[in-house]
Amino acid sequence: xxxNSRLPHVRLVMAVNPRAAFGAKESAGPRAEAALRRHGVExxxxxxxxxxxxxxxxxxxxxxxxxxxxxxxGDGMVNxxxxxxxxxxxxxxxxxxxxxxxxxxxxxxxxxxxxxxxDTLLAAMTGAPRYxxxxxxxHAAGSRYFAAVLSAGFDAxxxxxxxxxxxxxxxxRYVGAVARELATFRPVNYRVTVDGGPPRDVEAMLISVANGxxxxxxxxxxxxxxxxxxxxxxxxxxxLSRMGLxxxxxxVFSGRHTGHRSVHIERVSSVRLEAPGVTAYAxxxxxxxxxxxVEVVPLALRVLA
Numbered sequence: 001x002x003x004n005s006r007l008p009h010v011r012l013v014m015a016v017n018p019r020a021a022f023g024a025k026e027s028a029g030p031r032a033e034a035a036l037r038r039h040g041v042e043x044x045x046x047x048x049x050x051x052x053x054x055x056x057x058x059x060x061x062x063x064x065x066x067x068x069x070x071x072x073x074g075d076g077m078v079n080x081x082x083x084x085x086x087x088x089x090x091x092x093x094x095x096x097x098x099x100x101x102x103x104x105x106x107x108x109x110x111x112x113x114x115x116x117x118x119d120t121l122l123a124a125m126t127g128a129p130r131y132x133x134x135x136x137x138x139h140a141a142g143s144r145y146f147a148a149v150l151s152a153g154f155d156a157x158x159x160x161x162x163x164x165x166x167x168x169x170x171x172x173r174y175v176g177a178v179a180r181e182l183a184t185f186r187p188v189n190y191r192v193t194v195d196g197g198p199p200r201d202v203e204a205m206l207i208s209v210a211n212g213x214x215x216x217x218x219x220x221x222x223x224x225x226x227x228x229x230x231x232x233x234x235x236x237x238x239x240l241s242r243m244g245l246x247x248x249x250x251x252v253f254s255g256r257h258t259g260h261r262s263v264h265i266e267r268v269s270s271v272r273l274e275a276p277g278v279t280a281y282a283x284x285x286x287x288x289x290x291x292x293x294v295e296v297v298p299l300a301l302r303v304l305a
Contacts, residue, residue, distance in 0.1 A: 010067035010125070012036065014043040015058050015080070017073030017097065018050050028097035028114045029072050035118035036070075043070070051080060051285075058084050066090060068125060068304060072114075074098010075148055079283035082134055082147045086300045091129070093121030093304040099217060100284060103148045106212035106227055107132075107305040124304035131299040132227040135211050137282060139292035146282035147301070148212035149221070150294055152273050153188055153237075154205050154245070187239045193272040194234065205245055205262075206237040209271055209294045215284075222265055223255035230298040231267045238262045270295040 014036070016029040029045075036043050044061060048054035062069065062084050069085060070093035071077040081092045095117040096104035110116035124130065134145045190207060193199045208215065210222040210233040222233040237248065240262050251257040258265060273280070274291040281287060 010041065011064075012041050012043045012068050012070060013046065013058065013061045013066045014070045014072065015046045015054055015077065017071075017077050018048055018054055019073075028095055031114040032070070032072050032095045032118055035115045036122075039118070039122055041122070051076070055080050055084065062088065062090060068093055068121070070095060070121060070304075072097055075100050075103050075283040076285050078103045078147050079145075079285055082145050082283075082301050085302075086134055086145050086297070089302055091125070091302040091304045093117075093124070095121075100215065102214045102217065103212055103283070105214055105218060106148065106225075107303060109305055121304035129302055130305055131302050133211055133230060133232075134297045134300040135209060135232055135282070136295050136297050137280070137287055137292050138294075139280070139288050139290075141288050144282065144287065145297070145300070146211065147227075148210070148283050149215040150209045150280055150282040150287070150292075151207070151215060152275070152278055152280040152290060152292075153207040188275050188278055190278075191272075191274040192234075192236075194266070194268050195270055199272075199274075202236065203239045204236050205240055206235070207273065208235040209233070209268075209273075210235055211296070219249075219252045220255040221252060223258065224265075228299065230296060231269060232271070232294065232296045234264075234266050234268045234271055236264045238264065268296075 033043060033045060046057045048057055068091045069081055071081045072095040075098060078094060085092050094104050094109055095114050096109060096111045101111045104111050109120055134147060135150060137144050137150060187203045187205055190202050190204055191199045192202055208221055210225050211227050213223055213225045214220045221235045225233040248257050248260055257263050272293045278290045280290055280292055
């Protein structure tokens with residue numbers, strides 16, 4: 001779509017990551033807004049001081065039935081959009097500007113160019129609708145959707161550590177968090193129930209339930225996962241020494257880890273995870289302590305990709 005093209009009148013809501021400095025020169029928010037205006041779209045721009053306030057503001061705007069919701073940020077913002085839009089048929093557009101951007105990576109979206117991301121989502125608005133599955137988490141505090149990955153092991157501990165760091169950015173932040181946590185992490189005893197079958201007791205280092213292919217800024221834990229196949233991928237790394245885990249992790253970025261004897265991947269429709277003292281994260285955001293149940297919700301979200 002060219003810069004001079006014009007869309008039919010459409011009410012578009014744009015929600016900006018509250019952790020981003022929206023007013024900073026050359027930041028993703030102003031660039032995305034400017035690109036939309038060049039295409040003749042006057043977005044309703046939402047900025048709030050925290051995610052909870054932003055989610056409420058977005059939900060209120062969605063009640064009025066916009067033509068689309070565009071989120072500017074990383075996987076946490078995709079998570080916010082997915083939870084507000086699931087089942088509504090209102091499409092979600094993504095302008096990636098986060099640390100990981102793993103859902104954008106899975107969808108094949110431009111990850112370092114807000115203007116190109118706007119071009120992509122506007123072109124998709126006039127094309128055939130495209131839908132993706134979501135995972136639905138049920139736990140003690142309620143239920144919530146996720147778009148990319150739920151993690152509940154060493155991966156979740158690393159996620160928590162990386163979220164608390166402001167530097168470095170991108171993949172380097174996760175690699176540093178891996179090195180920091182590796183010294184003290186111990187295997188966890190899980191009880192895992194797949195598709196309503198008998199519970200399995202497993203000792204594992206990492207355990208994730210994936211709808212997308214990657215987490216942590218490009219760690220391709222489930223490189224064959226498809227976001228629209230009506231299934232999730234259960235990813236598990238059984239007990240390894242610290243050195244063994246350290247040798248596996250670099251291979252994850254290229255997807256070459258899948259043949260390792262300690263790596264197990266299976267397609268599932270639902271899974272229940274139980275383990276004491278383990279906190280689950282989804283799309284990089286804290287969910288809460290296990291146990292939790294996860295099930296796939298096929299084609300629950302329309303995406304502009």
